[in-house]
């Protein structure tokens with residue numbers, strides 16, 4: 033920490049220190065360069081020697097001095113500090129011809145005195161002006177320097193002089209006189225006695241033509257609000273005000289405004305009334321809030337926001353957009369290309385024959401022979417995108433072949449998906465391991481309104497279950513913690529009638545009971561209940577299936593399991609994946625930018641966990657979860673998908689997003705103070721939970737260390753007004769439909785803070801990774817996890833029952849997704865399971881963010897966190913080698929790797945990125 037010197041009286045100040053030019057001023061919380069200041073700056077620029085500086089390999093700098101025509105330089109006092117500001121800028125990789133021409137023109141213009149103007153702000157107050165001390169403004173020159181080693185990284189510099197009493201520089205004010213924005217990575221100041229001072233930015237600096245407000249980049253020294261050096265206080269407050277906006281007008285591409293809106297942008301009623309969708313967010317359909325874009329309302333519905341047409345991007349604050357490497361190569365970029373090009377091409381190739389698979393061999397052919405896309409239809413696909421690793425192309429003279437990689441679920445054991453033990457194993461180690469619960473009460477009852485949904489009693493009777501309990505009574509099995517359930521009944525039943533009225537969709541609300549075999553510590557499904565809502569002709573439509581041993585029971589059991597998997601796929605996608613990770617993170621991110629200064633230590637802690645989430649969410653609202661989007665097209669819930677997501681949010685609780693709390697809520701663990709995580713798993717071989725707890729604890733330990741470092745004073749959390757405003761906003765503006773819930777944790781102590789931050793970081797990292805990156809490995813084989821079911825199970829006496837008896841395989845294949853639905857969902861799942869080459873994994877620091885903090889103790893703590901994650905990787909690998917753990921080791925059983933911290937690029941089924949970016 034740097035302590036401010038006691039202020040000098042005016043008479044004590046050496047005269048050469050007095051004329052600190054204050055060329056910018058704060059107006060309505062905005063940093064504005066005055067007209068007078070701009071003129072003065074130009075004059076100063078005109079007489080100042082300017083240097084273009086290039087870093088050499090050793091990190092030093094070579095300089096060339098350019099003395100401008102007519103400039104005489106300015107004499108400096110021996111007690112002045114000569115400061116060199118080195119500015120690192122990232123250039124666009126792809127530039128259109130017109131941009132290159134513009135750039136040449138700018139180089140010329142820049143050479144005669146226009147460009148980037150910077151001004152240093154001291155941490156100290158100027159005793160005369162009573163404002164923060166500021167240097168004179170100076171221009172950065174040389175828009176044409178290029179490092180041969182880093183083609184897209186450019187460095188420029190400016191020399192400034194400040195008096196020796198200037199104090200430590202705490203911020204740099206930047207004004208971009210160029211007509212175009214530029215991406216500022218970092219500024220380093222050389223010349224101060226304490227060594228180089230770093231100002232990490234990683235931000236787009238807008239052109240003054242777009243917005244007259246100057247930008248302020250703070251040094252990497254974290255400060256709690258109360259510790260903010262007096263010279264920076266005004267800049268700190270102003271910086272946040274400028275990010276909040278005023279909740280009016282349509283957001284423009286260059287803006288960095290973070291504001292809230294409800295989900296009123298999913299429908300497109302102007303195009304077709306069937307594409308109208310209800311607004312999510314409000315009493316009837318509660319939902320977390322999204323980033324406000326302010327587009328004008330639809331003409332057919334004033335409450336819904338109009339859609340934005342391709343190729344225009346949806347607004348997200350400028351610094352939230354994908355970097356070019358991500359755009360141009362994999363994952364999110366591929367997702368865009370996939371949605372815009374590949375999915376329509378698949379539709380064109382298959383729509384005339386959107387048939388069910390005729391035999392299982394046809395499904396296998398997707399991995400062997402691929403899907404033939406006509407050359408005309410596919411050329412855009414292959415020319416405009418790099419396909420994710422799992423999809424390959426083979427181009428012949430007349431057609432392209434889109435070939436899918438064999439997904440992990442069938443790569444080791446072709447028939448595992450047919451077996452009950454694999455069905456059960458996937459509830460503990462699959463892509464959706466978060467819905468399995470322990471049965472704690474019997475009989476099983478619905479909480480739905482019985483006047484609408486019929487008798488609350490489940491058809492899963494004692495007699496039915498006890499046939500499968502090895503002589504045990506139901507009570508005994510419950511008491512011995514041996515009965516488990518996957519229960520989608522109450523969430524889905526209210527939607528089943530509407531879903532089943534959609535063309536080609538037929539679903540039930542399911543409950544599946546599992547029995548825990550003590551000897552093998554593994555689950556076995558023993559009964560499935562499939563329910564339809566009551567009708568006047570059929571007040572009870574509850575069907576119970578058991579695995580049976582005769583041929584007919586075998587096939588109906590298999591169909592019942594497929595219906596359960598379809599329920600599971602929908603809930604996984606819309607609730608556990610989209611709602612609980614993607615949608616719930618967005619308000620935390622918005623609140624963090626609006627209420628925590630980027631100088632705030634908690635902002636610095638959260639920053640890596642917020643990367644790209646707003647943009648991937650915007651892309652999803654535009655093309656995945658929107659009316660008529662891929663999710664509606666490919667999942668059973670169809671146009672009611674997001675309504676189901678909202679219904680699930682009614683039961684969402686922030687405190688239950690903590691992994692130990694979630695496990696206790698589901699009865700999968702009990703409290704155990706002797707365990708470092710505080711809980712003991714009741715099924716020890718529960719790979720998601722066992723590995724998840726290791727990651728959870730590592731995050732908690734790191735967060736505890738971090739929070740303790742900054743909040744060692746009693747009451748320091750309660751008195752941190754930025755932090756308190758942040759938490760209030762998360763609750764009241766980010767999750768306003770839940771604002772009055774009693775379960776929100778209080779934020780009074782450092783323990784409270786640590787618990788809250790651990791939940792947020794776990795959600796963005798471990799939880800999302802476990803739920804996201806197994807989508808193709810498990811869903812890429814459609815019979816294992818059909819996203820949609822198209823037929824109910826034939827019942828005796830019904831017309832299609834005879835057909836079922838004659839050809840059960842055909843009944844099964846005609847019940848699961850058609851070829852078009854399957855290939856579409858496989859392509860999307862493949863892309864969503866892909867790691868980008870520039871992914872940042874938990875515990876890793878990208879080289880460009882190496883100077884995120886100046887706090888050495890915290891840097892050391894981060895190294896400890898990284899080492900712990902390395903150890904955890906080894907523990908997980910060891911668990912996967914342990915033959916006692918049948919859910920992750922055995923003949924043909926894939927290891928559980930979804931929570932291994934690291935990964936390479938592509939679809940790897942492992943790796944925990946810091947943030948949700950796909």
Ligand SMILES: [Fe+2]
Nearest residue numbers: 614804948950
């Ligand atoms: Fe995701």
